[in-house]
Amino acid sequence: MTPLTESTLTILGLETSCDETAASVVRRAADGRVEVLSSIVGTQFEQHAPFGGVVPEIAARAHVEAIDAVAAEAMRAANIGFDALDGVAATAGPGLVGGVMVGLAFGKAVALARDLPLVAVNHLEGHAVSARLGASIDYPFLLLLVSGGHCQLLEVAGVGACTRLGTTIDDAAGEAFDKIAKSLGLPYPGGPALEKLAASGDPTKFDLPRALLGRKDCDFSFSGLKTAAARLAEKITDDPQRADLAAAVQFAIARQLSERTDRAMKLYAAAHPRQDLRFVVAGGVAANSAVRAALQRNCADNGFSFDAPPLAYCTDNAAMIALAGAERLALGISDDLDAVARPRWPLDEAAALSNPSNSFGRKGAKA
CATH class of the missing domain: 3.30.420.40 (ATPase, nucleotide binding domain)
Known part of the structure; x- marks a missing residue:
């Protein structure tokens, strides 16, 4: 894909890695300025409260039931149509894989139907760029x-x-x-x-x-x-x-x-x-x-x-996923529609392979 560093990019982001069904539309200007046009987060507190924590099967089913309405509300709140999008970004891991599959499949469907590039985003990379939703922060x-x-x-x-x-x-x-x-x-x-x-x-x-x-x-x-x-x-x-x-x-x-x-x-x-x-x-x-x-x-x-990040973007949200996708698209990076959902996906894969944090046979933290 050709780099789009000189373009303003409007991206639909989708996040379903745990117990929030979230969708957001983010606009990234060519100079790196970021505008969050909408950020909708549907929580599942009531479904999981009786168990004192997130139940993966309940979370996945709740994502299936909510994703259509949450994405539609994000587009409505942004006051744009799908024809105004330049791409779709969806969390592809790490996380509860049943939930990840819901958001990623929805993102693929939008990308296919609208002939848009898809970015399969690492959820951790979304968190890594989340502070840039509220301030201009240069790398490194x-x-x-x-x-x-x-x-x-x-x-x-x-x-x-x-x-x-x-x-x-x-x-x-x-x-x-x-x-x-x-x-x-x-x-x-x-x-x-x-x-x-x-x-x-x-x-x-x-x-x-x-x-x-x-x-x-x-x-x-x-x-x-x-x-x-x-x-x-x-x-x-x-x-x-x-x-x-x-x-x-x-x-x-x-x-x-x-x-x-x-x-x-x-x-x-x-x-x-x-x-x-x-x-x-x-x-x-x-x-x-x-x-x-x-x-x-x-x-x-x-x-x-x-x-x-602003407090609204500390917990899981789709604005950070949309921004991570926009930054990748600006560099000409996108993914094929056969991108897979990954329950574990370290940001530094070399370190994870050479020096795993957990011994053989233990899964450890999601990263």
């Missing part, structure tokens, strides 16, 4: 991608050019938030509920374990924290104690994210002398105020600028 930058299914530090040199510095060896930070919240009897989704409860707690009342203290790399581990907090939650008898444990958990997660990010910043700065140092945090956990505050202190200490 250091990225902390932290959500319910992912937790990793990456050097982002450009479109599709990511080098992994560290990753979780077991659970993601967002998963720890959600599972511990469930142990405390908080409603789904647990992360925001735990943050609200933690506001009235004292984080010093509970001593929680710290992971991987003997290692000097940038990897994460949250399974020990999750287990310890769940056991403590079983013994709690009153609301003040619940608030204290929530505050201790939030502090412990923010501390680990901050410590590993500090290491990555020092490595990144040493490898990129005489460059502007940019740091971006993205993903659902980027909306947590305690985590943001800790990372902002890291940036001040290490001479990095701090950027995060």
Whole structure:
């Protein structure tokens, strides 16, 4: 495909990797300026709430039922017709593969019917560019991608050019938030509920374990924290104690994210002398105020600028998928209609193959 760097591109984005059915229309100007014409997110909270977490089969069926209406609403809100589109971008992984298949199949249908180029987008790349929905952020930058299914530090040199510095060896930070919240009897989704409860707690009342203290790399581990907090939650008898444990958990997660990010910043700065140092945090956990505050202190200490997506684009959304697709189309990159849905799809595939974060036989985090 011929590069379209001198063109304004209007892209329909589709996101169905977990429990949000999302569609968005994004316009990217030739100079890189971005305008979100619409962003519609259909949630499935009510369907999954009785189970305290996302049930893949329920999620996939809900996506099938919602995708037509959500995409139609995105086009209506953008006030354009399909003939105004320059391409379609759909999440092709990683994620719950049943849901991924729904959005990708819908994107293929639109691309085929309207003779438009298709971009099969890595969901993680969508998060990587999500901060660019709210500000002009030049490549390269250091990225902390932290959500319910992912937790990793990456050097982002450009479109599709990511080098992994560290990753979780077991659970993601967002998963720890959600599972511990469930142990405390908080409603789904647990992360925001735990943050609200933690506001009235004292984080010093509970001593929680710290992971991987003997290692000097940038990897994460949250399974020990999750287990310890769940056991403590079983013994709690009153609301003040619940608030204290929530505050201790939030502090412990923010501390680990901050410590590993500090290491990555020092490595990144040493490898990129005489460059502007940019740091971006993205993903659902980027909306947590305690985590943001800790990372902002890291940036001040290490001479990095701090950027995060607008709160509306921290959690899963289709605007980030549309932008990732637009950036690829601008470079002449598109995909055939036989693009497959992938449950696992690391941004740095070389690192994932040469230094897998999980031993043989274990699937680990979605990345």
